[in-house]
Amino acid sequence: MRSPHFPTAALFCACGAAAAPAARAADVDVQVRAATGLPVAGAVVSVHLIGRPTPRPRSTGTYMVDQQDIQFRPFVLAVPVGASVMFMNHDPVRHHVYSFSPAKKFELKLASKQQNQSVLFDRPGIVPLGCNIHDRMIAYLDVVDTPWARAADAHGHVLIRDVPAGMVTITVWHPYLRAPGNSVSRTVTVAEAGVHGETFVAPMRTPPHDPGSGY
Amino acid sequence: MGRNTSLAMSLGRIGLLAVATALLSATSAHAADPAETGLLTAYANLDLATADGPRAWLDDRSGLGGTGKGRFGNPDGDGLRVRPYVSEAGLVVQPDFGWSLSGLVSVIAQHGQDKAVDVSEAYLRWRPLPFGPVRTNVRAGVFYPPISLEHRGGEWPVVETITPSAINSWIGEEVKVGGIEVNLSTMIGEHRLSLTAAGFELNDTAGTLLTFRGWALHDEKATLFGYQPLPAMAPAIRGVQARETRPMIDLDHHIGWYAKLSWAPPGPFQIQYFHYDNRGDPQTLDAGLQWGWRTRFDHLGATLDLDDKTRLTAQAIDGTTIMGFRGAGGRRWINMRYRSAFLLGTRQLAQGSVSGRIEAFSTRNHGSRVVSDDDETGWAATAATRWPLVRHASVLAEALHIDSRRDARLREGVVPHQCQNILRLTLRLRGGTAG
Secondary structure: OOOOOOOOOHHHOOOOHOOOOOOOOOEEEEEEEOOOOOOOOOOOOEEEOOOOOOOOOOOOOOEEEEEEEEEEEOEEEEEOOOOEEEEOOOOOOOEEEEEOOOEEEEEEEEEOOOOOEEEEEEOOOOEEEOOOOOOOOOOEEEEOOOOOOOOOOOOOOEEEEEOOOOEEEEEEOOOEEHHHHHHEHHHHHHOOOOOEEEEEEEOOOOOOOOOOOOO | OOOHHHHHHHHHHHHHHHHHHHHHHHOEEEOOOOOOOOOOEEEEEEEEEEEEEOOOOOOOOOOOOEEEEEOOOOOOOOOOOOOOEEEEEEEEOOOEEEEOOEEEEEEEEEOOOOOOEEEEEEEEEEEEOOOOOOOOEEEEEOOOOOOOEEEEOOOOOOOOOOOOOOOHHHHHOOOOOEEEEEEEEEEOEEEEEEEEEEEEEEEEOOOOOHOOOEEEEEEOOOOOOOOEEEOOOOOOEEEEEOOEEOOOOOOOOOOOOEEEEEOOOOOEEEEEEEEEOOOOOOOOOOOOOOEEEEEEEEEEEEEEEEEOEEEEOOOOOOOEEEEEOHHHHHHHEEEEEEEEEEEEEEEOOOOOOOEEEEEEEEEEEEOOOOOOHHOOOEEEEEEEEEEEEEOEEEEEEEEEEEEEEEEHHHOOOOOEEEEEEEEEEEEEEEEEEOO
């Protein structure tokens, strides 16, 4: 079973038929940096094919979002469409997890330090998560409809293996990326072998301010 | 009534301290961070304090409150003698009634409090699950309006210092309401907006302490049934106003209101505007000579994060209060304008924090019975540090300097211009059970 924690849980290309080594494919190596030069950890990099259908990801295993120290962990999780995400409460207090996203509306009532519940995410899109009890708890799921998607590590680095040769769109999404839809894309041509490198310099906004007291 | 030597009061603090100790030893569900909440939280603040300057305003051993600005004073002039205090102990119960309705009851015993144990806050909170981008919070009961940027958590503690600013000291001692408050918050693009509005009663005497004593810096909180002492008043008002004020009382059944708008644009900054009007009838009084005061103020608050460890916090307030009938020239007996502002800087360390605060305050009287003798001008500087010790304990050290001038001090034979220094070392114990 894959590690439940981000970012290692987010590599889908190794888990399905689409991830089997393609006859003519290359690895896509993406570096995501802010304009300041700092890496953008958690940025979700996804690849869609152009001129041919992008296969649906095949989800196996379980993806997890922990509640620990009155925070969601990870802050960003890439999830293949059709996958279930397990929400685990490690805190000694209860959490009321919810989302009103068009991609998935749900609520979970998680008693303290015991309950785990899973939610099926069957539509692609961004799913912001909140806790109705603790306002400062915020996280995001990026439910992706491609087998080639992964969230950046702490160094802003993503390696996506076995992307079929030809024209593709590479998209970078992050909740604090200052762009329409919080994402930027570019079209590139992937060679039949080797490693295709890309660097994204993303305009980032400062995370929302926590006033620290009430409203 | 000698509140500082009251046996009942001491027993109340000791009793709550004993409960707190028992809870701390029996449970380990949550820690010293006041943001963490549970079904039951017990806490106690143990102080070592030394001070100079005049008799503290809470020290009513002479039958009247003192003219000192701090929680502690040294009227006997016996040097910087260090004294121990249990400055505050309390229990906070936060039951849940389902997943959207919860409650909070805070029971408190403070050094200087006239009741052995009293209620600080008690309210129900309704937080329906959002079905769209707007979040809703509703509170009903007895609570502090959302003004202070220095307090946080169930027992309403000051987080980074021991003593709050003059503004938030006044909020703590006189501006607590019984009412219903609705808060709506949402994100519009990258901007977070929050609107809060409330209708309330139980705050008709707000402004009494500020008029007769002036500004002060302390961490004593108003309680639901408690009284606060007043110093010697102007001759023209003596016998008309009781010698103590009861902060939480309703005399005229007029519903007051407040509203707040908060804006957090993209970036490490947020600002908020707050307006308060208790709509008190200044001509209403009860048999105990508690008067209605018409008290209004405008308040601005802002925070700016210079980096991920350094925050600047500022608040400013400008208001008026009136009381009594119209006298000479059509002026009310009391018509007082009050202003204050502070800037607080806090740097988070690997363990704990260091803070510095500078502030200024003033009052100006334009009434027919209380005149410029009761005007006041002053400033204060505070340096504090906080260290977490273990999961259930933290230590704060604070040096507070208050410089103020108030001619009314002459009524007690105290020199109008006073410079006062207060040093405090506080051990905060906090623990409880999970919710």
